[in-house]
Amino acid sequence: MMRAWLLPMLFVLCGSAVGAAQIVNGDIAAAAVLLLVFLALAGVNSPLIFPKSIGAQEAQRRSAVDGRPVVFWRPGCTYCMRLRLRLGRSARRAYWVNIWRDPAGAAAVRAVNDGNETVPTVVVAGRPHTNPDPGWVREQLSRSV
Template identity: 40%
Template sequence: MRRLLGHPWAYPAVFIGAGIAFAAWGTARQNVAVIVSAVLMVLLMLPYLRATRVRLRPFAQAQGTLDAGGVVVFWRPGCQYCMTLLKVLTAEERDRVHWVNIWQEPEAAAALEGLHEARDGHPHQAVPTAWLRRRDYVVATDATRARLKDTLRQHAGGDA
């Protein structure tokens, strides 16, 4: 199940599909409350479609990105902090990031736990986590999102 829900399109597709089904059911029953709820369900999922525009890259290539001075971001679909980060980054900035989905790659999840254990003293899978050549940090606040944007601007000339 995690393998299926690990795809960026899974959550928006499920909720939009359910919203359309409820809208059809509400229309057949002539129930305005169900129709309005279904439309709201679809509208609330539209921002999550931004996650489907993330170019996932394999964890095996992450070290090459780091060696080239790029940025690797560990993330997972459905994470509210990840969605906020995706909304804040421009399309060009999202393309410069080497996105690694920890739900699709167990070795990436293990590496993420190792990064956090080295820094925090205990393993955990807090995402989104930006991994740079000499440091890593969880990107969960406005300050850390701004820090990541600055880093991406500095490395605009290279392929991340």
């Protein structure tokens, strides 16, 4: 759990240090702007922007029933953020598995990516797709409804 929040906490700490340095230099406006930028970076890199993660086995069971894609991801991954943001509201229809919280999910990703934890890995109808185009994933989500 702590590992998922490491990058956001570093952004907050760095933003605080940079903001404090700007305040010491007498530039309060720059301090406020920089702090807001670092807070935004922390928010985007936090697990909060992703739908609630479930375990890999539960996600695969549910996907077998309703055909929805399973997305394996990890916090701090720019490609995962890109996928999540480009999917918009439709991202909630997929099953999201945080591989840093679920060892079975990490093992499933390694099994299909030559031993690497390459994410996002999207599984549709039992077939894995590593770092797929967000438009394609959106199309798969619309088919599964």
